[in-house]
Amino acid sequence: MSAVRINLAKEIGLDLLRHKWQILLALVVIGSALLVIVVTQGTRQLTSEYNELMAEQDRLDIEWRHLLLEQNTLMEHSRIEALARDNLDMQRPAPADEKLVAPR
Numbered sequence: 001m002s003a004v005r006i007n008l009a010k011e012i013g014l015d016l017l018r019h020k021w022q023i024l025l026a027l028v029v030i031g032s033a034l035l036v037i038v039v040t041q042g043t044r045q046l047t048s049e050y051n052e053l054m055a056e057q058d059r060l061d062i063e064w065r066h067l068l069l070e071q072n073t074l075m076e077h078s079r080i081e082a083l084a085r086d087n088l089d090m091q092r093p094a095p096a097d098e099k100l101v102a103p104r
Contacts, residue, residue, distance in 0.1 A: 084090040
């Protein structure tokens with residue numbers, strides 16, 4: 001056995017100084033990997049939000065089409081009523097003038 005004592009902390013420090021570029025590159029690679037993870041997670045969240053918004057847009061589009069159909073139906077009824085009133089001089093009968101017919 002050798003009687004020489006090596007200062008371990010000093011040797012580690014010197015070794016780190018000798019390989020500073022390799023250590024720096026390793027830290028850059030680790031940082032890059034962490035950034036890839038963060039960006040991937042952000043992309044997944046944005047894709048999920050985009051899909052939810054597209055589904056909401058589809059629901060709203062369907063509702064809008066139903067409302068257009070309802071509006072057209074109501075406009076057609078009021079148009080017929082206006083034509084009957086204006087062109088044919090028709091009017092809605094008063095409740096006293098209505099006669100109920102019983103089924104046989």
